[in-house]
Each structure stands twice: as structure tokens, then as C-alpha cells.
Amino acid sequence: MLMPPLISFVYQAILSFVATVGFAMLYNVPKRALWICGLIGAGGHLLRLLLQEIGLNDSGATFFGALFVGLVGALPARRLQLPMILFAIAGILPMIPGIPAYKVLVYFSQGDTLGGLESAVKTLFSVGAIAIGIGTARILTDREWWLERN
């Protein structure tokens, strides 16, 4: 869909907020954290879009989006005395690589092995970027991850 950039950003922000809040409710997130989850989900998604817009590749943009979700999630977690994981699980939702994952299935079912593999690699890179982003954020914000035990 062709839209002026600003309107398109607002559109994406609202949708990612709604999607994150909906899934946060499925995960039984406490009410007081619900809208924060939505904001973090929208923030991560918008940061990723912005970075893609200025020319960063998909995996890099996704990494920074997930890093944002993980880092920013640490603040309300401390303030509201809630587990950090809550904001991470809900916040990465808009970045799930749904379309590439679906294409793996489509290409393979049509006998297009190369196309399927290409989509599979793309999906893996996106999932990997999310995992590494969340992991990096955790190492930076939690000494239990920063230091080895004993």
C-alpha cells in the first residue's frame, strides 16, 4: 500500500500496538503493564522500520528492534516489580517473520526447493536477530547474565 511516510508510520505504530496488547492479554500480562507492552512492541517495530528505511538490512534492523525491546523493557520491569521477560515476550511480537516462514511452506509445497531454502534462511536470520537482540539486552541489563556464576 502506498501512503505518505508519516501516515504510514502512524498506521504501523497503531497496528503494532494493538497486536502486542492482544497477545499480552493472551499471555495473561497484568493490567498495569498492558499498555507499556503495547508501547514497547510499537517502539521496537517502528525502530526496525526506520532502520530499514535508511538502508540497514533486515537482520540488522530486526536486531536493533529486539535490542530496543529488551533494553527498554528493563525499566518498567524494575519500576513495577514485574519480570523482565514479560515485556520481551510481548514486545517482539510484531517482528515475527510471518511471511518468510509462510513462503517456506508455499515454495516447498510447489516443489521449489531453492525458493523454500531461501525463505527458510531468511526466516532463520530474522528469528536469530530477535534472539540475539533480546540476549544482548539481557546481558547488558542483568548482572546474572553479565557475570558467570561462581
Next chain:
Amino acid sequence: MSKSFQDSLQPQAVCELADIMQVVMRVGVLMLQAGTVSFRVEQAMQRVALGLGAERLDAYVTFTGITASVHRGNQHYTQIARVSSVGVDMNRVGAVEFLSLHLPADASPSKLMALLDKIEQIPAVYPLPLVLLAVAIACGAFALLQGGGLVEFVGAAVGAGVGQTVRVYLRSLKLNLVPTTVVCAAIATLLCYLVVQGFAMVGQPTTYAQYGYVSSVLFQVPGAPLVTAALDLIRFDLLSGISRITYALILIFSLAAGIITAGALVNFSIM
């Protein structure tokens, strides 16, 4: 162990360590079932054990079970707990973790057991119909995010809403998660297909139907286990992390099987 044998061997202490272990294990099982990172489980168990007067707790937390030893002086007590039916319940993770951080000053095993009973009885934060609606709208929103339009929004919302409803029902029957996922993915995809066909019949064909199909099954994508797996793995809780990834892969393959089943029923026109 019979009571008389236990008493003759170690009058008080063993019995008490056993009591501590019951609480500690329950804390661990509740948190693990609610879907948090294994180290957080270990941490909460440790706090409770030390708070109840143990000197040390070693807990080995995997995705499907917990092994733990509690020590005091030269005595120790070990227990294994199997954990099944792992889900995601962030309210419970928060409640148990909060309890472990703020143990009452006069904490005793029986008192903590009562508090844990209370946590277990906390009803879901949101009523079920509201969650179903939220899931439907969220999956619809995801379809729009991917680049779909009205048709995809409605298709994904209807598919996900009904799919999640069936899923809640099948989970209440305690049906294995694999057939549950296959059936619900197939239902969601088929309903989305019917919606797309319906719109086409009234003169609203779409070329982005794929965005609808993938979004209609989003409610079953194991995102939470993948995030916790990453956090387990970078702390080298390898067994736990690898189990979580395996669990997520099983569910992803089940999802794919469900979509393909739906595809076979409609001559693969969704592919």
C-alpha cells in the same frame, strides 16, 4: 519413608528439610509451568530455600523437570519433580517471583504453601471472551502490518478467533499439544480461506491472501519458548534452552502440518 523410621534417624532436621523442599519445589514448578526462564526459576527457589533456613540449594532446572537438593549442616534432601503442560502465564510468574522476593518475616513452609495456594487460585486477569476477541483483533492487526487489507484483516481475525476458541476447548480436554495445534491451525486457515472466497464472491478479490493465512495461525506461533530459549542458551543452561527450541520446532512443524492439511482440503489454492 515411614514416619517412625524418619524420627528414629533424625529427630527434627530431616523432616524440616523435607518440608522446605516441598515448598521450594512447588515454587519452581509453578514458575516453570508459567513459562519463565530456567535461571529465574532457580533463583526464586534459592531465595525461598534460604529464607526458610536452608544453607544451600542446588537446583537443576530443565524444561520438563526440576531436580533440587537442599542442604543444611551435613544433612541434605533431594527431590525430583516432573513438569508437564508448560504454558505462558505472566501474571503467575510475576506473583510467585514477587513472593520469593518479599517473603513474610515469619515464613514457614505451611504458611508459604497457603500463599502459593492463593496464587494458584488467582483467576485469569482477563475474562475468556475478551481474550478471544483480543487474539482475533491482534491477528487481524498482524495481517495489516504484513501488508494486507480489509479482506486479510477479517480473514485472519475470524480464523484466529475461532481457532483460539477451539484451542481453549481442546486444552481443557487435555488433548496432546501436537494434534491440538494441527487441528487449530487447519481450522484457522480454512476459515480464513472461506472469508477470502466470500469477499471474492461479492466482488472483492485480493492478491494478498497469504498475509491473511499466515496471520490467522499466529496465535499458535511459539514465540515465548523461543525468547526464553535464547536467554537460557546464552547463560549456558543448555539442556533447558535446547529443550525449549525442540518444543518450539515441534509446534512449528505441527502448525505447518495443519496449514498443509487445510491446503489439501481446498486443492492447495492457499499455497
